Amino acid sequence: MTLTSATSTTQAVVHHHLERFVALDLQGVLADYAPDAVMIVPTGVLRGVQEITPLFQNLLAEFAQPGATFDLQQQVIEGDVAYIWWVAETPDNTYEFRDRYVFRAARQDRGADLRVQSDAQGLTSANSTTD
Numbered sequence: 001m002t003l004t005s006a007t008s009t010t011q012a013v014v015h016h017h018l019e020r021f022v023a024l025d026l027q028g029v030l031a032d033y034a035p036d037a038v039m040i041v042p043t044g045v046l047r048g049v050q051e052i053t054p055l056f057q058n059l060l061a062e063f064a065q066p067g068a069t070f071d072l073q074q075q076v077i078e079g080d081v082a083y084i085w086w087v088a089e090t091p092d093n094t095y096e097f098r099d100r101y102v103f104r105a106a107r108q109d110r111g112a113d114l115r116v117q118s119d120a121q122g123l124t125s126a127n128s129t130t131d
Contacts, residue, residue: 007077010103014082022070024060062090
């Protein structure tokens with residue numbers, strides 16, 4: 001199988017993004033986003049790195065807790081589009097995310113910026129109770 005140039009570029013950015021997330025590197029994670037990136041989350045739309053930053057600040061603080069786990073279930077990359085499915089657990093929450101990414105050519109170091117990300121997430125609080 002031969003990867004297209006767009007696919008290999010997208011793969012490099014996704015790899016960097018996941019690597020920096022697991023390393024709890026906020027600036028490394030944010031470096032993958034275009035200044036005008038759009039992230040669609042269950043609570044609404046985040047526009048630009050400035051609005052995306054608090055989301056990752058909170059996530060990385062939570063994942064810095066002892067016992068946090070992260071498990072990549074699936075990764076599919078085609079051209080400038082990527083999909084990842086991951087599950088994670090922290091002392092406070094259990095996560096199941098399905099992230100979709102769309103890239104655009106722009107970066108000289110990796111050839112692309114993350115332009116649009118949507119998160120379809122399942123979140124269960126470890127502290128919640130059911131009736």
